[in-house]
Amino acid sequence: MGQRYFGEPIRRTEDIRLTTGQGHYLDDIGAGQPVLEAAFLRSPHANARIRSIDIADALDVEGVRAIYLYEDLTGPVAEPLPVLIPHPALTAPRTPYALAKDRVHHVGQAVAMVVAENRYLAEDAAQRIVVDYEVLPAVATLDMARAAERHAHDDVPDNISAHLLQTVGDLDAGFAKATHTLEFDLHVERSASTPLEGKGVYAKWDADDSSLRVYSSTQASTSVRAAIAAKLEIPLLKVEVIAPDVGGGFGVKIAHPWPEEIMVPFAAIRLGQPVKWAEDRREHFISSSHERGQDHHVRVGFDDEGVITALDVLFYHDNGAFTPYGIINPIITSTQLLGPYKPGAYRVDFYSMYTNTVQVTPYRGAGRPQGVFVMERTMDKIAQALGKDRAEVRAANFIQPDEFPYDQGLIFQDGRPLIYDSGNYPHQLTILKDMIGWDDMAARRADAASRGKLLGVGMACYVEGTGVGPYEGAHVHIQTDGTVDVATGLTSQGQGHQTMLAQITADELGVPFEKVRVVTGDTRRFGYAVGTFASRTAVMSGSAVALAARAARAKALRVAANALECDEGDLEIVDGVVQMKGAPDTKIDLGTVAVLSNPLRYAFDKAAQAATQFQGVDDFDKPPVAEDDEPGLEGKDYYSPPRSTFASGMHAAIVEIDPETFDIHIDKYFVVHDCGRLVNPMIVAGQVHGGVAQGIGGALYEKMEYDDDGQLQNASFMDFLMPYVTEIPQKELGELELGHQETPSPLNPIGVKGAGEAGVIPVSALIASAIEDAVGFPIDSMPISPNGLYRLHERFAAGELPRVEHYAASPPAAKRARRGAATRTKKSADTPS
Amino acid sequence: MKPAPFRMYAPHTVAQAVATLAALEAEGQHAKVLAGGQSLVPVLAMRLAEPGHLVDINGIAGLDSIDVSSAGVRVGALVRHAELLRHAAANRVQPLLGQALNLVAHATIRNRGTTVGSLAHADPSGEMTAVLALTGGSVTAVSVRGEREIPAAEFFVGPLESSLAADELAVSAFFPAAPAGAGTAFVEMARRHGDYALSGVGAVVIPGRSGDEGAPAIDVRCGFLSVSETPLVLDLSDAWAAGEDSVMAAVRAAIEPQDDIHASADYRRHITGILAVRAIREALANAGNGQGDEQWEATA
Structure with a gap:
């Protein structure tokens, strides 16, 4: 045998190049050659009719080569962009035109394209285009969408793009069997992928060969190619699409074709010269995609051991102004919510709603962080109601190792049955508890108290369908x-x-x-x-x-x-x-x-x-x-797999809260990850670590701040708070520990499961749990900031929020006494079903 | 995100620079001075400002010096935050400089951004504006009409607004030395390390100054950022003598914080009281650790 590489932490061959400035990104394409550059005029209004557009003054800017409006588009380019993933439940899909026709549906929607000798001149000209808008009231939030007094699209009066209900088992029987029920609301805010490199397109038409070469900073070059060929009516074999080095995607670059992916080649062909557009940061915030905004209502029934007999979830998904990616996100939430658990019966009902905000397409985790937030907060609330250990309640609901393949009885995002291939959740939880010292936090709590800090611990488990087909x-x-x-x-x-x-x-x-x-x-x-x-x-x-x-x-x-x-x-x-x-x-x-x-x-x-x-x-x-x-x-x-593989993970964290300023500090973070066989443990660790960083962003920092007019208030990295390295637990400082379990997938020849999104998925759930454990009042909406925590504390102090006391393992004698007390609190926490 | 067209000037002397500023003003042209560019360039790129003229002072000799005397520290217009931060003598004479500079953005920004530039920018969220106000410093401005020294109290006239005239160039700032025996501290709370502070407090305490009949035993002054339109300085000697709760009450009554997407006015008011107490405690601890004596020896 020669050297084996599978399973070895081999250093990434990409890194020397990428970390020493040798990478070749979209904006590097054509550098030093004459390339025309494009800028897009974007809507300043969230909801408006376009009465007229005057480009006369803009055309006077020296160096402008062309200005395109909707009226210049012909053939398929003049039709709306495709609905990439249709679904029978998506009854009112809407997608934008490459350039707005007579209506804009969110701030940032492309209205006009200016091509000039350089981007400076293109922006100078774009500034001089005069658009006469009739401004309409905007649907800025899910609440406004549900109220349906305003309409994001004139022909969708209820603002509902899709409604889907899935049920497994007998829900009524499940609730009848329950000895306790709880009912509560949970909310997750909107964030975004925010890769360091925005989108970008470069197109070069070869008139001698009647062929088009396009570079795009995309996650799907073959499909971009097919879309361009179809839209511009060029034979597929005459179109080449290349993804050069791409500076991050995290999901936003899987949506396609973007208006710019059609318009840049369109202009390059008409002008007979290469054209480039590199998205700037502000454009990225207001004209790419966001994700995660969802409101959930949960009703759960369970027995005295915390075993869930019935789970009933209703949620509203904010899909923004358009649905190019169908209803993949809410489908994932509704199915992946179940995680490693097997409730007796499950009903999930969702509405996907239009708002006059940036469209929503998958962002790393894609609906799972919300689903896991719902399930894991539910587990914590059951534990709290019963006075039980949060880990114990989870374990009581686990799918057992001998139950694989396990059929959850639902249809997953790939249109195929949600059947888990392999896993070992009880063992995974044991590893996690040992890592964190879950059963003995007393010394840590005492230490924090001596420093005037409140300490809290939290955990969250998830199962992630990875490696979806078709091929x-x-x-x-x-x-x-x-x-x-x-x-x-x-x-x-x-x-x-x-x-x-x-x-x-x-x-x-x-x-x-x-x-x-x-x-x-x-x-x-x-x-x-x-x-x-x-x-x-x-x-x-x-x-x-x-x-x-x-x-x-x-x-x-x-x-x-x-x-x-x-x-x-x-x-x-x-x-x-x-x-x-x-x-x-x-x-x-x-x-x-x-x-x-x-x-x-x-x-x-x-x-x-x-x-x-x-x-x-x-x-x-x-x-x-x-x-x-x-x-x-x-x-x-x-x-081509029969269905997805199912990776799993369990995370825990220790947080410290400053009881005076409500500053939140993550002291330690633990991960036990299972993605089947590891091809390269170092790469997997990097993926998980990076995911955790993004998850912490979603839990504590990142939120798209729309005002009631649909204006995004924080469309820059100054005000949209992506965490810095200083906010993220560091492995080198002993703040992050990563453990692996390997349950190989039987579905593929190398036994692997996916790892790319893993780190991000449970973070909001367990940080909420840990903060709640520290402060003693419920955390039901994420992200949470020190300001938000202060506000909750004021409400708690005013008696508007209940006290939450999580069971903490103690020495045996104390434990018995404590359980007695907890059982008494149980009854008041229950609500009648 | 590309700036609107502007004309660039690269004077080699202060005289050339102020002559250019004067000529542009006479023509009614809008000009901005470019030093480190850490605030100005992003604003230009986002077209939030479109000055037709930029006077780049980076080529002017002699504006990059840090002069330390027993009276205080004079900082030239081209001194980068990072240079002042690592200037040992300057920080011995006025420890607030380093205590605050550590909290100014990030290393890459401190490498390029200038201390005088941040003063001229007059951002009430700026650490150095608060330090200039708290130490009772001043800014020296030059124009074709001559030179004048503007005390901090007169320099900051509103958010992002200084009393510099359109034809004036801020050539240096002067931060007086910490008083003998004083202790200083600077604390702030930001959403992320290096962000604009939600609130920040600098403190100067002088223990054992009970010379005057009936005066408090400890002289306590605090400077605040992000909670008022211009840098605010409060004498909290009496409040401190009455206890920490009095300090918090006095501070919360005096400041005028605003709501924004990062924090409510209420929250800012709440934490500013807490931070003031913490800053004073830390300054007292520093005085007790001999910070004040060390300064005094260094300058004596």
């Missing part, structure tokens, strides 16, 4: 110099795909890792793909790469066996050399095998001579390339 493919090409080119159509945004996919390839082929080159997201190299989202790269492309590499390996062995005149079963590939098992002196380089695999007439270099026609032939009755074979040493294959 991904890969191409593995062994070159004559022994190097290996791998291509997958799925894109990369800095996750380390090049490294991870090279590890899989190297192992499958038996070549050194350094010999493998990986290309992602380039439609010239691989035309069929779905995209990078839903924690699916390792599962989907990883599996496809493994299968394609196996195909290439099989062919290599066959060709080598022929050359070495032996049975291919006697051969193995070690460090890039095909050799006889047990007799490694009988060998042939993989590069030479590649030469031999391609019968040649012409020797274009020295190595190629070996494959030319006078070098000896074994059988003159056979054609040089067999009937069912093809020249070259390549493998191409696709992986």
Whole structure:
């Protein structure tokens, strides 16, 4: 055996390049060459009719090459952008036009496109365009949407885009069986992916070849290509779309085609010159996508042990002004809410609502953080009502290890049954409790108290459906110099795909890792793909790469066996050399095998001579390339899973609250993560750590602040508070601990589950739990700021909020006394069903 | 996010700079002085301001010095926050400088942003505006009409508004030395490390000054940021003598915080009282640790 790479914490091959300024991002494309640049005039109003647009003054700006309005659009470009994921429950889908026709539905919607010699001039001109708007009252919040006194779209009077109800089991029987019921509301605010690099598009039309090359900072280059070809009516094979280095996506770049992805190529073709648009930060805030805003109402019935007999959830999802991505987010909330638990009966009912705000499409976690917030807060409330340990109540509701595959009885976001493939939740919880010292926090609490601080602990569990289909493919090409080119159509945004996919390839082929080159997201190299989202790269492309590499390996062995005149079963590939098992002196380089695999007439270099026609032939009755074979040493294959794999995680944190200023500090953070087999533990750790950072953003800092007119008040990094490194627990400082459990997925050839979104999902839930534990009043809305905590404290002090006291494990004697007290509080916490 | 067109000037002397400012003003042109650019450039990029002319003073020699004497610290217009922060002598003479500068944004911004520039920007959320007011410092302004020294109390006239005339260039600021035996501290609360403070308090205490009949035993003064339109300074000696609750009450009554998306006025009022007490306690501890004596020796 040569070196194995799968499972090794190999340093990311991308990093030297990306961290030393050698990356090549969208705005680097065409640098130093004459490129026209675009700026978009965007609506300053949340809801308005366009009466007229006057561009005369703008055209006077020197250097302006073109100004496009809706009236300049023709054919499919003049039609609304596509509804990417239709659903029968999505009865009133709405998408924007590439440029607003006669109506704008949110601040930031593109109204006009200016193309000029540079972006400065384009912005100068955009400023001079005069638009006469008839301003309409805006639907700025979910409350306003529900009230339906104002309308985000004239023809959707109830502001409802979709309504979906799913039920599993007999809810009434479940509530009848319950000995306790609780009913409460939970709220999660709107945040956004906010990658450091915004969106961007560069398009170059080749008039000689009638072909279009487009670079886009996207998570789905193949689908962007199809959309551009369809909209601009260009044959698909004449359109190339390449995702260059992409500076983060986190979901926002899976939505497509953006107006700019159509308009930039549209302008490049008309002007016969390359055109570029690189989104600026303000544009990103007001014209990309947001996510997470949801209001939930929960009714839960449970028995004396805390086992849930019935769970009834109604929620309202704020989908913003448009629904290009269908109702994927609320479907994920409604299904993933269940996590590692098996309630006796479950009903979930949601309404997806229009507001005059930026459209909502998936952001890392995609509906799961809200679902987990609902389920985990419910678990905490059950524990509080029964005076039980929060961990104990969770454990009482777990799906057990011998119950897999476990069918939750719902339809998941991929349109397929929600069946968990594998997991071990009780063990995972044990690991977490040991890490944090869950059963013995007394010393920590005392220490915090001595420093005048309130200490709280919280935990949250989740299950994440990852690696959704329909498919991904890969191409593995062994070159004559022994190097290996791998291509997958799925894109990369800095996750380390090049490294991870090279590890899989190297192992499958038996070549050194350094010999493998990986290309992602380039439609010239691989035309069929779905995209990078839903924690699916390792599962989907990883599996496809493994299968394609196996195909290439099989062919290599066959060709080598022929050359070495032996049975291919006697051969193995070690460090890039095909050799006889047990007799490694009988060998042939993989590069030479590649030469031999391609019968040649012409020797274009020295190595190629070996494959030319006078070098000896074994059988003159056979054609040089067999009937069912093809020249070259390549493998191409696709992986299409029956359904998603289900990763899981359990997080816990210790927080300290300043009881005077209500400052919130995360003292320690713990993660136990299970994504099946780990291809590269270092990359997984990085993904989880980064996810936790984003989750902390969502829990404590990030909130889109819309006023009642639908104006976003914090459309900059000065006022939208993405956490800095100073706000995030650091592994190096002992503030973050990461543990793994591996329950391999039986669904794919490499046993992996997705890891990309994991870290972000439970953070709001457990931070709320920990803060509640510290302050002693309920935390039912996230994010929470010191100001918000102060306000809740004032209400608590005024008797408007109940006291929350979470069970804390203590020495046995004290424990009994405490339980007695807790049981008494239980009755008052219950509400009649 | 690209600035509107502007004309750029690069004077090599203060005389050239102020002549340019005077000429532009005479023509009725809107000009801004560019030093570190940490506030101005983002505002230009977002087209929140569109001055037609920028006078870049970075090429002027002699504006980058820090002069320390027993009287105090004079800081030139091109001294970056980071330089002042690491200037040991300046911080011995007036420890509030470093205590506050540590809280000014982040290292990259401190490397470029200038202390005098932040004063001229007159942001009531700025740490250094609060320090200038609390220490009773001044700004020296030059124009073709001559030079004048503007005391802090007259320099800040409103949010983002100083008493600098359109043709004047702030060439330096003077921060008086901490009094003998004094202790100082600067505390603030921000949403994220380095953000504009929700509230901040600088304190100067001088223990053992009971010379005057009936005067409080400890002289206590605090400067506040983010809770008033211009930097606010309060003499809290009597309140401190009456107890911490009196300090909190006095502070909460005197400030005029505003609501914004990061915090309500109520919350700001609440924490400012807390922060004032903490700043005073910390300043007293620093005085007790000999901070005041050390300063005095350094300047004597």
